[in-house]
Structure formats: structure tokens, C-alpha cells
Amino acid sequence: MNAPAHPESLRREVPAALIDALLARFGDRASVAQAVRDHHGRDESPYPTMAPDAVVFAESTDDVVAVAKLCNEHHVPLIPFGAGSSLEGNFLAIEGGVSLDVSRMNAIVAIHPEDLTATVQAGVTRKQLNSEIRDTGLFFPIDPGADASLGGMAATRASGTNAVRYGTMRENVVALTVVTADGRVIRTTRRARKSSAGYDLTRLFVGSEGTLGIITEVTVRLYPQPEAVSAAVCNFNTVDDAVKSVIEAIQMGVPLARVELLDAMGVKAVNAYSKISLRETPILLFEFHGSPASVAEQAATVQEITKENGGMDFEWASQAEDRNRLWTARHNTYFATLQLRPGARSCTTDVCVPISRLAECIRETGADLATAGFISSIIGHVGDGNFHVQMLINPDDPAEWDLAESINRKLVTRALAMDGTCTGEHGVGLHKMQFMLDEHGEDGLGLMRQLKHTLDPNNIMNPGKIFSWA
Template sequence: MNAPASPAAVAAPLPADLLAALQAAFGARCSTARAVCEQHGRDESVFDVPPPQAVVFAESEEEVAQVVTACAAYRVPVIPYGAGSSLEGHLLAVQGGVSLDVSRMNRILRIAAEDLTVTVQPGVTRKALNEALRHEGLFFPIDPGADASLGGMAATRASGTNAVRYGTMRENVLGLRFVAASGEVIRTGSRAKKSSAGYDLTRLLVGSEGTLGVITELTVKVHPLPEAVSAAICFFPSIDAAVQTAMQVIQIGVPIARCELLDTNAIRAVNAHDRLGLKEAPMLLMEFHGSEAGVAEQAATVQDVAADHGGDAFEWATTPEARTRLWAARHHAYFAGLQMRPGCRAVTTDTCVPISRLAENINASIAEVQAAGLPYFIVGHVGDGNFHMAYLLDPARPDELATAERLSAQMVARALALEGTCTGEHGIGLHKQRFLIDETGEAAVALMQAVKQALDPLGIMNPGKIFAG
């Protein structure tokens, strides 16, 4: 794969009548200010794309429908925007248009503690939700690291650190409401735990990356806070030893809640960023949920497995403050890693493979990047076979970008050969469109495009994403 060029042509100006209508309806909440548009036209990807031509801050489902209906009348693209934390160019205005910011739609509409469900607007962030749930003795488990909005997490089918035990957004979204490309409001699913009523439109929208509609409400599963929680870190003589430990823990059926890998480079970065003083060696960061006795049994089993693979320097944390300190290493890893090379950009890619093939995938990827001489770091949700490689490059050197893209393509090709996927959680966006065809085949992609055409015949919903060409 060649280094990605800017995928955006020069977009036509917004129709004056459309802009006037949006400004009349939304006043200061419809902005064409350069700073506002640029903020909504940048994510953590390496793509340099002109920003959207206007940003509208919606505060209700009715306003979302109003914006979509107006844009449809002029065939102007609508790009949903939540917290702006995507990694693969999902929110970039590659064909110009209006960025529809739903971050102000941030109300928790209903907490049904007795049913273990909660209904929220799309701008509610995971941290805000968990703060509200804490008083009910509940929590929402999906943790992609960033304080992402639930609407964006559903749109990209996010997962993160707890997925090994609690699943991804796909398993945790029961129903939703969305504004279709026609401006019509559609409701899918219910608060029931299961249903066999017709096509599963909820799962169709989860992971659609804003290309089928704008999510305006979600009903999600929540879980009781466990009686006991214990976290531990353990260091290993090699990446392979750490990965083999994670694989064996999963294979013997330990119900571990989190199992995260940080390589030596990532540890070095978070030590510098957070002054943690951790041993600079490959590390597993693990968490156990359950009863006091169950957590103790899980922890003892994992410690024995780790010892068999040379794991040492176990550090345990049972208080919330101590666990927060340990998890800071993981949650700060990305931005800490960027500081390893000041002024750099990161090409960050993720793949996911069957757990039995994880070590093979990671070891080969490390050998390739070390041979290429490009700075990098690795973090991974190794409990479910998913890992992230961040290649750090000088944005002024096109050769480094080309090298990073070549390495990323090799890593994806290997994951597919190992019966895995080109992306475990980042999504396709702009960056992995070619790989979607490699993974699913042209017939499957054509079927997806037919669904897109049926739901968005004018092609206004976040155009240019998922599908190449």
C-alpha cells in the first residue's frame, strides 16, 4: 500500500441558501469560523484534509433531523461528530459539507437499574455515564481508552480493555434511534435482552461509521459493580513470554476482566510522561472482577501461569487509587508514545487474530518494524487477540510515511492469512478501505454498498468512508 494522499478534492462551496437557513435556525450554533471548522476536521489519523465548511451544534433529535433534511435538499454531506477521538479518518470532511456536532446531546435519559439498562443521548461520554452509574452500584464496561462519546463508540463498534470479558459495543447496545438520510427518525431494538423480530437494524447501525444515519439515542446494557476488583502488573523477559501467558490464561478459562500488553517502548514512554518508575520491560496489566474468593483464585492462577513464562515483579492493587495509578500507564500510552519523538505523527493500526495466532502476529510485526528502523510502540488487548502498533514518523519525511504504510499493510495481510481481521476496533474509515475487500471479498463489499445505496441514495451520510472509490 502506498502512503495515503489527501483523499479530498476541492469541495464546492456550501449553497448560500442552505447556509442562510442553518444560520437562521441555529444562530451562533451554526459556525463557519475557521478555528471551529478546523477543530472538527482533524482526528488522530495522518490524513490532511480540508475542514468542513460549517459546523452545526445540535441539541436535540429534532434538530439533527432538521440539519439532515436541509442538507439532503441540497445534496450536501453530513459528517456526524462526537468527541473527535477516532483514529482512521472517520470524521474528516473528504467531500466538504456540514459537521454535525452532537456533543451537546449529553443527557442520561433513563437508568433502569432493575433491568440493567440505561438510555442515553449520543453525546454522553463513558466517564460521565460511569460517574452517574456509580451511585446505583452499576457500571458500563466498554473502555476504548479515550473518553469517547457513546454515539461515536456505537458508530465505530468500539471495544477496548474490558472486551475480553464484557464484549464490545455490538454486544452491549440493545436498541437505538437514528436520523436516516431522508431526515426520518428510525427506532431499532428495545430494552429486552433478546429479540427475533425482523432484520437486526441495531447491529446494522453499530459499526456503520456514520454512513447510514446519525445516532440520536442508545439503550445499552450495564453491569453490577463487582464485589471485589484487583489489578496487577507483571513484567516478562520478552514480548513472546507475555503473549504466551495471556494466551494460556484465556485458554484455561480464567474469566479475567482485562489483560493488556505494553511493550518496552510503551513503558519507557509512560514512565517519562507520568513518572511511574515502572520496570522497562514487556508488561501485562491485568484486572480481575468477582467475589473476594473468586478474585483471589483467579489472581493466584494467573500468577502461576506467568511464573511459568518468566513473569516477575508482580504488583497488586486492590484500592481504587492504586488501580487508577496502574491503569494510567495504559490509558496514557498513546499520547505518551507521541512524546517519544517530539513533533511526530503516528500511523496507528490494529489487527485481531484468533488467540492461538497472536504471538505469531506480534513477533513478525516487531521483526519487520525493527528491520525497517522506524520508531514504534505496542499496546494491545491481548486477552482477545487484538493489538495496536503505532509507527512514529517525521511528517516532513514522506519516505517514513511510506515505510509505515508498507509495514501496516504487511501486518494486515498477515492477520488475514491467520484468519483474523484488518481492524479489531478502529474501524475502516479512510485508512483501511482496501483491506476491507481483501478481508470480505468483492461480493460482500458490493452487498454492503447496496445497503448504503438503499439507506442513503443521495450519498450524503459521511461520504467517502468505508468504501474505496
């Protein structure tokens, strides 16, 4: 897992004066209890726990300002914590410090249905937001697997299955409120749909993983709930045929809302887990949004395209029940795959390549996996050229870890050679830092480092993540 050999050696000294000041200001909203610290030093990655020295539960932007000022004064790391669902070690306290938990900042600040925007505190989760706005006839489409917080989703530039139609957090964050290392409160922009008034401060923080500032409020775009939704599933002999179908559908202008690829092992896993009986070949799972006539037309066009590419068993699910069965199966892929090897842990990777190279990238990765011997599945947000490999590893066998890591490195190297990226949606965290130089070059990475040094001269904001300080 490419974990640092001696993470303990990286921990900074945390002065008692800081801890005392936090306890004095926040009372029982600050904690140094080991269980609380451990909970904030563990994500969904297989990294060992790296606990912060203290945890503060913020309830307001002012709380965050107070903690930032204290940490900055003492040069102590400050790490935001949302829903804890990161996959790449993004918030682990590798240098110790204070974890700032925003999960209690879960208020809906404002909903503007006519403007299709909602402003929420950073700890609001995507499911909470969608539940709160249901009556407006609107929804928020970005759906990473977990019920992540909006602040965390902005910080990692998250996306999910709807990105092919609705974009990622990059496109769907309208504005942010951010607290910088020195305790300034920045409102990145206003609520207009577009603006040419100066630098794009919003996008400076989207994807910065807490290393430039702490997001305390997020304004996002909302969309009308589609009048009609239908789904379809189709089997293919090869991943190539499936990808070719997607490329053709996009080029014909079919406004696919979702299109997900599962390889044969992925299908096998969901069959067993969700008690369904899809043929165990690569499949595409489509979802169409629009008027009833439009989704019918989209499905018909896609059926035609898939047929020409050797698609089999095209099944159209216009009933909510059938559709939910399929999509629930898709959403359970991660856990379904885990069941294929009891006791295993999951090593998950995430690359994104131009879609013209996607089939080739998956094919070559599949060949690597076939020689590895352990169970794995590939699922892809195929309309974006983004896919995940889930490798099931015996956590007690270092050789399996090493092999999984070596496949991961080969995969990223392959993706970069195809003008792709080392992470489509999980973020860099600790796990992908090793690839940042290859991806961005000396000058690109140097520019990122300049930005970091400028905004966070004492290196307190989630230090040791994305890239090294020097």
C-alpha cells in the same frame, strides 16, 4: 498516510440556499466560521484538516431530522461529529458538506438500574455516563482511550481494555435511535435483553460510521460495579510466553476483566513518563473483578499459569493505590510513547487476529519495526487478539511516512492472512478503506455497498468513508 492526492477536487458544491436555510433555522447554532469548520475537520489522525462547509450544533433528534432533510434535498454531505476523538479520519469532510455536532445532545434520557440499562443522547461521553450512574452501583465498561461520545462509540463499534470480559459496543448497545438520510426516525428495537423479532437493525447501524444514518440516542447495558478489584503485573522474556499465558488463563475459565500487553519499548515509555520502574521486558497487566475471594483465586491461578510460562516478578496489586498507579501508566502509554521522540507525530494502527496467531503476528511485526529505525511500541488488548502499533514519525520527512505506511500495509496483510481484520476497534474511516476489498471480498463488499445505496441513495451520509460509492 495514504491521503487523497487532491482532496479539494472531491468537494461537492454546497448551494447558498442550504447554508441560508441552516442559518435561518439554527441561528447561532449554525456556523460557517473558519475556526469552527477547521475544528470539525480534524481528528486524532495525522490527516490534514478537511473542513466541512458548515457546522450545526444539534440539540435534539428533531434538529437532526431537519438537517438531514435539507442535506438530502440538496445532495450535500452530512457528517456526524461527537467528541472528535477518531483515529482513522472517520469524520473528516473529504467531500465537504455539513458537520452535525451532537456534543450538546448530552442528556441522560433514562436510567433503569433494575434492567441494567441506560438511555442517553448521542453526545454523552463514557466518563459522563459513569459519573451520572455511580450512585446506582452500576458502571458502563467500554473504554476506548479517549473520553469518546456514546454515539461515536456505537458508530465505530468501539471497545477498549474491558472487552475481553464485557464485550464491545456490538454486545453492549441495546437499542439506538437513528435518523436516516431521508429524515425518518428509527428506533431500532425495544429495551428487552433479547429479541427474535425480525432483523437486527441495531447492529446494522453499530459500526456504520455515520454512513447509513445518524445516531441520536443510545441505550446501553450496564454492569454491577465489582465488589472487589485487584490487579497484577508480570514480566516475560518473550511476547510468546505472555500470549501463551493469556490463552491458558482463558481456557481455564479465569474471567479476566482486563489483560493488556506492553512490549519492552512500551514499558520503557511508561517507566519514564509515569516514574515507575518496571523491568523493561514484555509485560502483562491483569485486572480481576469479583468477590474478594474470587479475585484472590483468579490472581493465584494466573500467577501459577504465568510462572509455568516463564513469567517473572509477578506483582499482585490489591490496593486501589497500587492498582491505579499501574493502570494509569497503561492508559498513558500513548502519550508516554510520544515523549520518546520529541516533535514526532504518532502513526497508530489497529489489527485483530485469532489469539492463536497473535504471538506470531506481533513477532513478525516487531521484526519489521526493528528494521525501520524509528521508535515504536506495541500494546495489545491481548485477550481479544487485538493490538496497536504506535510509530513515531518525523512529520516533515515523507520517507518516514512512507515507511510507516508500508509497515502498516504489511501488518494488515499479515493479519488478514491469519483470518483477522484490518481494524479491531478504530473503524475504517479513510485510512483502512484500502483493505476492505481484501478483507471482505467482492461479494461481501458488494453487499455492504447495496445496503448503503438502499439507505442513502443520494450518498449524503458521511460519503467517501469505509468504501467507495461505486
